[in-house]
Every structure is written in C-alpha cells, then in structure tokens.
Amino acid sequence: MIRILLAEDDDVMREYLARALTSAGYHVTAVDRGTEAVPYIDSGTFDLLLSDIVMPEMDGIELAQHTAKAAPQTQVMFITGFAAVSLRAEENVPQAKLLSKPFHLKDLVREVDNLFGRADRSNQQ
DSSP, X not given: OOEEEEEOSOHXXXXXXXXXXXXXXXXXXXXXXXXXXXXXXXXXXXXXXEEESSOSSSOHHHHHHHHHHHOTTSEEEEEESOHHHHHHHHHHOTTSEEEESSOOHHHHHHHHHHHTTOHHHHHHO
C-alpha cells in the first residue's frame, strides 16, 4: 500500500485531505506541522510527502528539502493557497508537484493517482 505523510496545519483541511486519500486506498499519516513530520520522514517509509507550504515552526519547503536529503525516494507534493509562496516552492524544490488551493478533493486524489501510475483507476471513478 502506498504510504502518504500529510503535513497540514489547518485541522479541518487536514481531516478532509486524510479522509479523501484514505477512501482512495492510500495509507495516510497526518501531522499538523513540519517539525512533527521530520521523524516520520527520517524513518524512510513514506512514498509521498503531501505538505502545505505555510506552516508554523518549519515550512513545507524546509520540510521538502529535509526529505530530499533524508528520504530521497519520497516524492513531494505541495498544497498552498498563496501564489507568491508557490513561486518560491518551484524555485527551491523544482521536482515537487504543486496543487493550488482551492481544489476539489477529487482533483487531489487524481493528482496522487497520477504520481503512482494509478490514472486508469481514477478515470473509472
């Protein structure tokens, strides 16, 4: 099963995202800040880091940079509602996928499915 680490500081958003991804068949571990995600990343057991960019203590870009060093096999996808922050993310972590808020939960699942070659499954829904 594909394992996703979700780092999102907004409680409601984190719950919605985790529920949608779990319903789509992914194993999701959700945390509310970047610093809480670090030990999970260091375990090297996640296929995807799905992270908000703007978070307290450690932002998503710093978390992605840590991920690139500690668990280079882990893919990264950012979610953000700030256009200027999106540009910074693209400059600092160019290999990361970016999904801008607002988005529909089906769009998120489709993007994750595409990352893992599950596009055929998402077209059937």
